[in-house]
Amino acid sequence: MAIEINKEIPQGTVEQRIVYESGNEMAAYAAHQINYHIMGYFPISPSTEVAQFLDMMKANGQHDIKLIPADGEHGSAGICYGASTAGGRVFNATSANGYLYMLEQMPVQSGTRFPMVMNLVCRSVSGPLNIHGDHSDLYYALNTGWPILMCRDPQAVYDMNIMALKLAEDAEVRLPVIVASDGYFTSHQKRRVQTFTKREDVQAFIGAQPPVGFADTLDRNNPITVGPYMNEPDYINNCYQQSMAMYRAEHVFDRIRTEYAELTGRDYPILDLYCMEDAEVAVFLMNSASEIIKDVVDQLRAQGIKAGSIAPNLIRPFPQKAIAEALKNVKAVTVGDRADSYGGHGGNMVNEIKAALFTLGNHDTMVISRIYGLGGKDFYNEDGHALFQFAIEAVEKGKVEVPFDYYGHSVGDPNRTMKRVLNPMKYEELNTGLITVKQDEETKKLNVRIPPLRALTKKPKRIAPGHGACPGCGIFSGLELFFKGIEGDIVALFHTGCAMVVTTGYPYSSHKATYIHNLFQNGAATMSGVVEMFWERKRRGELDAYNLPADFTFVMITGDGGMDIGMGPAIGAALRNHKMIILEYDNEGYMNTGAQLSYSTPMGHRTSTSNVGSKQGGKVFHHKDTAQIMAATHIPYVFTGSEAFPQDLVRKGAKAQWYAQNEGLVYGKILIACPLNWLSEDENGSNIVGAAVDSCFFPLYEVEHGVTTITYNPEDKSKKVPLSEWLTTMGKTKHMTKPEYEDSYKEFEREVERRWSMLKAKHESPYL
Numbered sequence: 001m002a003i004e005i006n007k008e009i010p011q012g013t014v015e016q017r018i019v020y021e022s023g024n025e026m027a028a029y030a031a032h033q034i035n036y037h038i039m040g041y042f043p044i045s046p047s048t049e050v051a052q053f054l055d056m057m058k059a060n061g062q063h064d065i066k067l068i069p070a071d072g073e074h075g076s077a078g079i080c081y082g083a084s085t086a087g088g089r090v091f092n093a094t095s096a097n098g099y100l101y102m103l104e105q106m107p108v109q110s111g112t113r114f115p116m117v118m119n120l121v122c123r124s125v126s127g128p129l130n131i132h133g134d135h136s137d138l139y140y141a142l143n144t145g146w147p148i149l150m151c152r153d154p155q156a157v158y159d160m161n162i163m164a165l166k167l168a169e170d171a172e173v174r175l176p177v178i179v180a181s182d183g184y185f186t187s188h189q190k191r192r193v194q195t196f197t198k199r200e201d202v203q204a205f206i207g208a209q210p211p212v213g214f215a216d217t218l219d220r221n222n223p224i225t226v227g228p229y230m231n232e233p234d235y236i237n238n239c240y241q242q243s244m245a246m247y248r249a250e251h252v253f254d255r256i257r258t259e260y261a262e263l264t265g266r267d268y269p270i271l272d273l274y275c276m277e278d279a280e281v282a283v284f285l286m287n288s289a290s291e292i293i294k295d296v297v298d299q300l301r302a303q304g305i306k307a308g309s310i311a312p313n314l315i316r317p318f319p320q321k322a323i324a325e326a327l328k329n330v331k332a333v334t335v336g337d338r339a340d341s342y343g344g345h346g347g348n349m350v351n352e353i354k355a356a357l358f359t360l361g362n363h364d365t366m367v368i369s370r371i372y373g374l375g376g377k378d379f380y381n382e383d384g385h386a387l388f389q390f391a392i393e394a395v396e397k398g399k400v401e402v403p404f405d406y407y408g409h410s411v412g413d414p415n416r417t418m419k420r421v422l423n424p425m426k427y428e429e430l431n432t433g434l435i436t437v438k439q440d441e442e443t444k445k446l447n448v449r450i451p452p453l454r455a456l457t458k459k460p461k462r463i464a465p466g467h468g469a470c471p472g473c474g475i476f477s478g479l480e481l482f483f484k485g486i487e488g489d490i491v492a493l494f495h496t497g498c499a500m501v502v503t504t505g506y507p508y509s510s511h512k513a514t515y516i517h518n519l520f521q522n523g524a525a526t527m528s529g530v531v532e533m534f535w536e537r538k539r540r541g542e543l544d545a546y547n548l549p550a551d552f553t554f555v556m557i558t559g560d561g562g563m564d565i566g567m568g569p570a571i572g573a574a575l576r577n578h579k580m581i582i583l584e585y586d587n588e589g590y591m592n593t594g595a596q597l598s599y600s601t602p603m604g605h606r607t608s609t610s611n612v613g614s615k616q617g618g619k620v621f622h623h624k625d626t627a628q629i630m631a632a633t634h635i636p637y638v639f640t641g642s643e644a645f646p647q648d649l650v651r652k653g654a655k656a657q658w659y660a661q662n663e664g665l666v667y668g669k670i671l672i673a674c675p676l677n678w679l680s681e682d683e684n685g686s687n688i689v690g691a692a693v694d695s696c697f698f699p700l701y702e703v704e705h706g707v708t709t710i711t712y713n714p715e716d717k718s719k720k721v722p723l724s725e726w727l728t729t730m731g732k733t734k735h736m737t738k739p740e741y742e743d744s745y746k747e748f749e750r751e752v753e754r755r756w757s758m759l760k761a762k763h764e765s766p767y768l
Contacts, residue, residue, distance in 0.1 A: 011265035015197040023157040023186040026193055027093060027119045027179070028053035030161035032063040033195075033202040037088030040068045040079025042565070043596040043609065044098035045131045046183035047121035051093065052594065052608040059613030065091070069597055069609060072521055072565035077102035080116055081109050084176070085226050087216030089165065089209055090116035095183055096123035096137045097519055101565075103140060109176045110145030111242060112227050115168035116176045117161065118146075122287070122338075123183040124375045128506065129496065129517065132376020133183035135286065136339035139348045141178055141316075145242055147249040148316040151181040152272070152287050154191045156313075159266055162196075163256050166206050170256075172248045174214070178316075184376060185288040194264065205263060250317045257313075270319045272311040275301060276326055279308030281391040282333040284353065286311060289336065289372075289379040296384035307388055318352050324360035327353075332366040332391035332400070336407075338373045346404045347371055366394045370407040377408055418507055425460050425512055431487045432459055435650075437658040445704065446658060448651050456484045456650070462492070464510045468502040472682030474672035474689065475499045475585050478643045479557065482583060482670065485653020489513065490553045491530060495523040497560035498592045499585065520558075520565040524573040524582060527556045531578045553657050554578075559585035559672075561598030563626045570667075574633035577664035581656050584626060584667075587674040595677035599624040602697070603751065604744040606732040607677070617741040618733075622751050630667035631703045637663075639702040641670045644690030648700055648711055655702070671698045679731025691726040694719050696756040701763070708762035723749050 021029065027050045031039070041051040057063055070076035073094055084090045094102065099120060109116065122138045124130040141148060147167060149160045157179065164177040181187060196202045215224045230238060254270060261267035274294050276282065283293050290311030300307035310326055310333075312319060327333055337347020344351060346369035354367055368390045373379050386407065394400045434451045450456075462483045463476060475498060483490075493516040494500040500517055503510035518526040531554050537543050558566060563584050570582055589607050590596040597607040602623045606612050610619035631638045637659040641649035649670065656666040671692055673685030680688055692698040693712065700712040714720040724745070727733040736745045762768040 012263050014201050014263045016194045016264065017197045019193050019195055020190055021154060021193055022049075022188050022190045023151065023154040023181045024049035024121065024188065025053055026154045026158035026195075027161055027181075028057070029195065030158050030202075031065065031091050032057050033199045034089065034091075034162070034165060034206065035063050035199070035203070036065045036091040038066050038068065038080070038083035039091045040070050040076040040083065041092060042070045042073045042076045042094070042098065043590050043593045044073065044095050045593045046123055046133070046187045047093040047095040047098070047119060048593045048596060048608075049187070050119060050121070052596065055609045056611045056613075059611035059616040061613070061615040067609070069599075071567065071599065073098040073101040074105065074521075077105035077109075080118070081105055081114065084109065084114040084116045085112075085217045087218055091118070092116070093119040093121060095121045096125050096131070099137045100125060100140060101521060103144070106141070106144035106146060108227065111238065113174045113242065113245070114176065115165075115174055117164045117168060118176065118178050119157075119161070120178050120180045121183045121187045122180055126519075127517075129501075130375040131183075133185050134338040134374045134376065136374070138180050139339045139341065141180075142348060145246065146176050146178045146316065147173070147246065147253070148178045148180055148314065149253075150287055150311075150313050150315060151179060151186060152290050152311065153186060154189070155193045155266070156268070157181050157186065158193055158195060159260065159264070159268065160313075162202060162205065163253070163260055163268070166256050167249060167253055169207070169209070170252050171213070172252050173245050175242070175245055175249065180287070182288040194266070196264075201263075205260070246317050250314065250319065253314055268313045270312070270314050271322050271326055272313055273326055274309045274311075276308035276310065276330075278306055278329070280306040280329070280331045281388060281395060282308045282310055282327065282330045283384065283387045283391070284310045284333055284335045284349065286315070286338065286349065289338070292379055292381060293384045293387075296381060296388060299385075300388060305388075305392065315349075318356070320352075320356040320359065323353055323356045324362055327357060327365050328362055330365050332368065332394040334368040334370060334387045334391045336370055336372050336387055338371075340371045340374075340406075345369070350404075366391075366400050367403070368394060368400055369404040371405075372407045383408065422464060422512055427488060429458075429460050430489060432456065435485060435487055435654050437654050439658075446655050448654050450485070450647065450650050450654060453484070453646055453650065459484060460512070462490065462511070462513050463503060464512055466508075467510045468505065469498065470674075470676045472673060472675035472680075472685050473498070474643060474674065474685045475559065475587070477686075478585055478641075478649075478670045478672045479583075481643050481646055481649050482641065482653045482668070485650040486553055486555075486657050487654075488551075488553065490555050492516070493518065493523055493527045493530070493554075493556045495520050495556070495558040495560075495562040495566060496592070497558070497562055498587070499557055499559060501592055520562045522569055523556050523558060523562070523566055524569040527554060527580055528573045528576065528578045530554060531580050535579070551661055553660055554580040556580060556582045557585065558582060559587060560592045561590040561596075561600060564599045564624070567626070567629070570630070571633055574630055574635045574665050574667065577635060579660050579662075579664055581660045581666045581668065582630075584669045585672045586669055587672050587677070588623075589674070589677060591674050591677050600626070603748045604733065604736045604741065606735065612735050617735065617744045622748075625755065627667065627669045627703075631706075634706060635665045635667060637666045637702065637704055639666075639668045640698065640700055641668060642689050642693050642698065642700060643670070643672070644686050644693060645700060645712060652702060652711075677732070680729060684729065688726070688729045691721060691729060694721045695723045695726040695752070696720060697723065697726065697752050699756060699759055701759060707766045708759065708768070710759060710763045723752060
């Protein structure tokens with residue numbers, strides 16, 4: 001995992017080595033040296049690599065951490081909380097909307113005083129969707145009761161991760177701790193890093209675990225109640241004790257960092273002060289930008305300007321006294337916030353700095369607030385000069401003319417409003433009349449007539465060419481084939497995922513029909529709201545002015561593991577039976593974040609969090625059968641499909657539209673190829689998904705009103721192939737046919753055959 005460059009021993013009393021690694025690698029490396037008991041996780045960029053690196057090391061037997069892939073960030077936080085109550089050491093990593101999804105759990109963890117460490121790899125909180133670095137997620141953490149350590153570079157990520165656990169477990173603190181670093185700036189950029197050579201030295205510094213004297217839920221001789229209902233005055237007393245523990249964390253961290261400095265020669269004082277001894281103007285920045293500003297300080301000092309910079313290594317508890325002391329002789333300071341506190345006349349840091357100055361009697365230092373660097377906008381040397389210039393001008397004029405503003409933005413030009421490039425598709429083009437669906441009055445079954453596929457080629461594509469998908473991606477060929485079966489207008493909602501990201505790079509969009517985006521976990525609920533608003537406005541006559549020739553068809557597209565984190569709202573929508581279609585493109589992983597395992601990943605398949613090595617042979621549990629789960633909600637229609645069987649998929653698309661417009665919710669699942677992450681040839685996608693069908697891994701069937709019908713049986717047509725023939729078409733599964741992974745292959749084969757046999761039994765009986 002870590003690339004050793006040499007064996008030189010830097011200053012300090014412990015043996016160290018030098019590596020050249022990124023922030024995410026160093027978070028994982030520290031975790032593996034600590035050898036945590038449990039990591040519950042769910043992938044979200046840019047923090048996903050932390051779990052990936054740990055899984056890679058796990059596959060090769062380098063640590064004993066139990067890595068638990070959750071169904072979403074809320075679930076991962078629950079796993080971590082449960083594990084921490086049980087007395088072991090717990091670790092996690094997340095970012096942005098993932099952190100917000102687990103936010104409900106954060107005060108529970110701190111309020112019940114169970115320690116753990118979580119890396120928050122900071123990223124923009126959407127919407128609109130942006131996956132690059134700023135501190136908008138970090139600022140949500142300020143009120144959760146977790147001490148927060150800051151990391152300006154990969155070295156700090158490594159060191160802070162080690163110190164964080166010692167801080168969390170200290171008897172004076174006993175709180176979960178966040179280690180915050182900047183997404184992509186720190187998480188992915190490689191730097192020279194010094195590490196402990198020996199794992200035992202790391203563990204000796206942290207101390208024995210679990211610490212004695214603290215109750216846990218696995219002590220049978222001391223049963224405890226965790227998280228009871230609490231009234232006044234007990235609740236305020238509990239919060240007071242938690243608050244005191246948070247404030248104690250400042251001096252405990254100060255003690256721990258002194259011990260760490262003696263061992264390693266690297267010190268992390270509460271504030272990183274640069275040339276502040278006689279500074280008259282200063283800039284306050286956090287994390288990665290705080291290193292760049294030091295060069296600006298040097299340049300200004302060379303010009304005779306007494307400049308200095310401040311960067312905190314700890315922001316919870318907020319170092320109020322240290323800040324006030326550092327600024328006592330400063331005439332003006334510019335505070336750069338990498339997130340806004342909307343409506344608060346500045347970001348969180350500037351308002352806390354103002355409070356520190358006011359509280360401790362410094363009413364002379366002028367404070368300038370600037371919001372900068374949002375959404376990963378780079379911070380350069382000239383930007384640092386601009387921030388200093390605000391302070392210099394305030395000193396020259398004796399006042400701050402613009403206390404709060406954004407920096408590096410454009411206010412917008414009404415004359416540059418975006419103009420439509422493609423005209424709306426005509427209803428006559430979309431409604432060919434070539435597809436007919438009629439319900440038999442006696443049997444209530446649908447009779448579908450579709451023309452030869454070539455007759456549908458004149459039908460316009462719903463998605464324009466020009467998206468940025470990988471070569472050979474099967475998403476859009478599969479979606480467009482399904483859409484061939486849909487007549488008339490649609491409203492589409494896409495979950496976050498590859499299909500969403502590559503078709504909507506602002507200011508461009510590949511969608512020729514109305515399109516909505518929402519997050520993995522809430523797409524089905526969002527589309528439910530759209531559907532019901534349509535029918536209610538139609539009932540009230542509010543849509544008559546649009547002169548609609550027919551009703552919309554509402555389609556939600558999900559994939560890239562979206563039916564893991566989004567399963568709950570999808571089931572809710574199904575039980576409410578809204579008139580809509582949920583269509584899942586199954587690429588067998590979280591491909592949009594770097595090919596991590598999904599619950600849809602089959603057993604034994606290689607992903608970036610189910611690696612193959614001497615101690616592990618790919619994913620260790622079976623895949624989720626979402627079609628059967630949704631069928632159990634008793635919705636009118638469920639189907640599976642594949643572009644390798646185009647007539648079958650188009651016919652099911654036509655049925656899906658009829659049911660969605662007349663009866664209720666439809667769920668469909670299509671298997672699509674992902675050559676990049678399946679490690680297969682770009683041009684072989686259709687053949688590979690066809691082989692998946694012929695091997696009976698991905699059977700084609702439909703469930704109408706609870707009655708199952710297999711629509712293609714490879715056994716009846718003498719086309720069934722062994723699973724091994726399908727597995728050898730992909731690099732991610734070739735290892736499964738090797739003797740050393742025979743047990744995994746046999747278990748996978750048994751499960752595929754079991755599910756196929758059950759499906760055939762359902763096909764034979766309308767009561768199964």
